[in-house]
Amino acid sequence: MKLGIILQSNKQEHLWNTFRLANTALKAGHAVQIVLMNEGVEAEDLPDTEQFDLSKKIEEFKNLNGSLLACGTCLTSRSKNESAICPTTNMQELLKMVEDSDKVLVFG
Numbered sequence: 001m002k003l004g005i006i007l008q009s010n011k012q013e014h015l016w017n018t019f020r021l022a023n024t025a026l027k028a029g030h031a032v033q034i035v036l037m038n039e040g041v042e043a044e045d046l047p048d049t050e051q052f053d054l055s056k057k058i059e060e061f062k063n064l065n066g067s068l069l070a071c072g073t074c075l076t077s078r079s080k081n082e083s084a085i086c087p088t089t090n091m092q093e094l095l096k097m098v099e100d101s102d103k104v105l106v107f108g
Contacts (some may be wrong), residue, residue, distance in 0.1 A: 008108030
């Protein structure tokens with residue numbers, strides 16, 4: 001199955017649980033693409049806590065060959081030119097992800 005995930009939150013628990021699900025899906029043999037939108041593009045700025053090891057979950061996702069993209073417009077609205085953790089994307093590519101996915105989930 002191709003799973004598309006739109007992640008719109010900058011709350012550590014939301015991000016952490018999204019990547020936990022995505023990593024579980026990848027380990028089960030599914031393809032997963034996550035697009036960081038809205039506050040989700042702030043994921044790279046959030047520190048790990050004792051409870052939420054977000055950087056480890058993101059690194060695991062990448063090591064499992066998950067696809068991670070950040071909305072370029074959302075980055076620009078936060079005065080960022082690029083993401084430190086992934087390439088940028090746009091609405092056309094987001095639409096393609098939605099069209100190509102068997103299921104699309106939105107977290108946020």
